[in-house]
Amino acid sequence: MEMIIFKSALIAYFVSTVGYIASILVRRVFMAKAATWVLFFAFILYGAFIAVRWVKAGYSPVVHLHDSLSFIGWAISGIYLAFQMKTKTRVLGSIVSPLAFFLIMEASASGGLVREMILPDILKGWWVSAHTILALIGEALFALACCAGIMYLIQDNLIRKKKSYSFSRLLPPLRDLDRINHICILWGFPLLTLGIIAGSIWARTVWGSHWQWDPKQVGTMISWILYAFLLHQRLAIGWKGRKAALFSIVAFGILMVAVIGVNLFSVTVHRFV
Amino acid sequence: MSIILVGMNHKTAPLTIRERLSLSCDSADVPLRKLKQISQISEALYLATCNRVEVLAHLEDREGGVEELKKFILSHGNLSLEELRSCLYVYRDDDAVRHLFRVASSLDSMIMGEPQILGQVKDAYRQCVEYKASGIILNKLLHHTFRVAKRVRTETGIANNAVSVSFAAVALAKKIFGFLAGKSVLVIGAGEMSELAARHLMANGVNRIIVANRTYENAVRLANDFHGEPIGLDLLDEKLNEVDIVISSTAAPGYVITPEVVVSALRRRKNRLMFMIDIAVPRDIDPAVGDIDNVYLYNIDNLQEIVDDNMKVRLKEAEKAETIITEEIIIFSNWLSTLEVVPTIVSLRRKAEDIIAGELERSGAWMKNLSDDDRDKVKIIASSIVNKILHDPITSLKEESLNGGADPYVAAIIRLFKLGHDE
Structure with missing residues (x-):
């Protein structure tokens, strides 16, 4: 049952990806509109898949690296859809949809989703679920902020070159991109903060201390400080545009190194399964 | 006789050079005054906008005057010879007329179809009239230009969505x-x-x-x-x-x-x-x-x-406009070529009238015996005979001029009637 839901979600993500890319190639808005609806459908399906797994297992299914990545993919598509209701930034969908599709497909190909989950009991608590889910949604928001930031830099560059690029017309207006970047960080930052707090509370109960000086924790903390700084500059100093976009890209890069890179290449107490 | 147009526009000259040219013409009357001082130029129009600086001139003879015009632009804009050579274009006769028509119809504008340029040409012409720099040729040409611009605007879609x-x-x-x-x-x-x-x-x-x-x-x-x-x-x-x-x-x-x-x-x-x-x-x-x-x-x-992107759409409309302009050039050059034979016709008529006057004077003694009424009748008969004789050659001359073949006839008439020796 859950595999059927998963496969149909994956197919829906694929169809919406194809739809978005085709809409860019043939420049037809109705295709992008259709792709948005398909993406919405895919988001619901994958959400159902996560729910089914959660209920079946009795604890949060978002623990493994692959689970986490596909959860980020799902969260990004959801956040994008929320933005889509507010701003007309369908072209963002043509990045988000393939990204979500790729993340979820990667998780399934590596077998992470299919195999039976054997979890140590210490990872089954509420604090772990809160920690991973909050942090991952925060990371998804930061990923989208990074996407918007990259697009901002491209669009900014195109406008500054003062030539008429047809590509530039595909990109959303600068102000929308800046706003997406800002809102994503504005929401992502408290979520990541809460995630870290939840994690440290849990760490206190199992490891006896809130903070371990683990590479993953340190990396996350560096990017947390960067985001805090960026948010401060945005709210207090009034940073906007290129500088903020650049900063959010760098901060996200560091966050990714901390979350994925450390897991793969370094010794960490933060890797569990 | 020759119509000549020299100038530079946004396509040939970069902003820095145009800037210098338009900077030096703040005192708007100076260019026209300077132009009038060039001896070979009988009529001149000076058009300067953000995107172009052009001089349209009517030259008395074909060869002279071009170098003087270039020199004028050179000194006026404080340019180097190298800059001038790379930026300047020179059009003659039909090409000059075509360029003017295209400019006024906004075909040569930076944003094709923008409506301001016609007003700017009109202003330039108004100034030209004020400074008495225009004559029969430019007056006719400019009025024709305004008509062409209007035709282009109404008959093509080039200005449909007025953009600039x-x-x-x-x-x-x-x-x-x-x-x-x-x-x-x-x-x-x-x-x-x-x-x-x-x-x-x-x-x-x-x-x-x-x-x-x-x-x-x-x-x-x-x-x-x-x-x-x-x-x-x-x-x-x-x-x-x-x-x-x-x-x-x-x-x-x-x-x-x-x-x-x-x-x-x-x-x-x-x-x-x-x-x-x-x-x-x-x-x-x-x-x-x-x-x-x-x-x-x-x-x-x-x-x-x-x-440039939006231009592609307008290019189609521009093709229609070019056709209109080509038609109008033919009409104008017809008028211009009949103008070539006008001096000949005028002196031919003057010679005939002189002959009549001379003969009447010589017959004065004999005519004294006639009543006033009869004397007038004699005068009328004399001039109507002369007019009838001259009518066909004059009409033929005009017809030939439309085909551009009037030159040998003009030469023949001058020679046969010894028109040159009269003066």
């Missing part, structure tokens, strides 16, 4: 701000282009407009048109932080907006994006402003690139 700098400006503003509702615009200096741009922006949602002008009265007048706020130029720096879009088109010789002013305004507006359009030549906004984060500066040359 404004169209590109609105498209760019949308690329930066998304929706323009709630945005504000500052118009510095008056001018058709900036007014048009402001109107387009307002039609797209911009709802606050500030008008700055060196003379406050002008600001008030323009602001009334837009329901905007007038300010003097002295308040410019202070108000800059309140606006999202700036359109500048003053005639000021230096920069009106400097990077320092923009940086300070940005700080006060918390770095919200600004879009600045400098359509003045010479430029109003220091180009260094374009390097500031969150400010996008476009000058008049930059805007050209943007509209």
Whole structure:
């Protein structure tokens, strides 16, 4: 049952990806509109898949690296859809949809989703679920902020070159991109903060201390400080545009190194399964 | 006799050179006066806009005068020979007429189909008439030009969606701000282009407009048109932080907006994006402003690139316009070629009238015996015989001139009637 839901979600993500890319190639808005609806459908399906797994297992299914990545993919598509209701930034969908599709497909190909989950009991608590889910949604928001930031830099560059690029017309207006970047960080930052707090509370109960000086924790903390700084500059100093976009890209890069890179290449107490 | 057009436009000359040319013609009457001093030139028109500087002249003889015209541009714009050679174009006769028709019909404009250029040509002609620099040829040519421009505008779609700098400006503003509702615009200096741009922006949602002008009265007048706020130029720096879009088109010789002013305004507006359009030549906004984060500066040359895309659509309409222009060139050159035989016809008639007068005088003694009534009758008969004899050759001459083959006939008539020796 859950595999059927998963496969149909994956197919829906694929169809919406194809739809978005085709809409860019043939420049037809109705295709992008259709792709948005398909993406919405895919988001619901994958959400159902996560729910089914959660209920079946009795604890949060978002623990493994692959689970986490596909959860980020799902969260990004959801956040994008929320933005889509507010701003007309369908072209963002043509990045988000393939990204979500790729993340979820990667998780399934590596077998992470299919195999039976054997979890140590210490990872089954509420604090772990809160920690991973909050942090991952925060990371998804930061990923989208990074996407918007990259697009901002491209669009900014195109406008500054003062030539008429047809590509530039595909990109959303600068102000929308800046706003997406800002809102994503504005929401992502408290979520990541809460995630870290939840994690440290849990760490206190199992490891006896809130903070371990683990590479993953340190990396996350560096990017947390960067985001805090960026948010401060945005709210207090009034940073906007290129500088903020650049900063959010760098901060996200560091966050990714901390979350994925450390897991793969370094010794960490933060890797569990 | 020859019509000649020399000049440079936005396609041949970069902004820096055009800037120098238009800078030196602030005292608008000087060019025409200088041109009239060139002996080979019998009529001249001087047209200078942001995008072109052109001299249209009627030369007495074919060869002379061209070098003098080039020299005029050279000294007028303070250019080097090298710059001149790379920028200048020279058109003669039909080509010159075609160029003028194309310019006035807005086919040669930076933004094809923009409506301002016809007004600028009209202004140039008005000035030309004021300085008595126009004569029979230019008068006819310019009136014909206005007719052609009107025909092009009504018979083709080239001006259907009246776009100019404004169209590109609105498209760019949308690329930066998304929706323009709630945005504000500052118009510095008056001018058709900036007014048009402001109107387009307002039609797209911009709802606050500030008008700055060196003379406050002008600001008030323009602001009334837009329901905007007038300010003097002295308040410019202070108000800059309140606006999202700036359109500048003053005639000021230096920069009106400097990077320092923009940086300070940005700080006060918390770095919200600004879009600045400098359509003045010479430029109003220091180009260094374009390097500031969150400010996008476009000058008049930059805007050209943007509209190239939209041009493709207009090119089809332009083809129709070219056909109209080709038709009109034929009509004008027909008129021009009949003009070539006019002096011959005039002197032929004068000779005939002289003969009549001479013969009547010689018969004076004999005619004294006639009554006044009869004397008049004799005079009438004499002149009607002469007219009847001359009628066919004159008509034929005009017909030949339309085919461009009048030269041998003109020579023959001058020779046969010894017209040259009379003078």
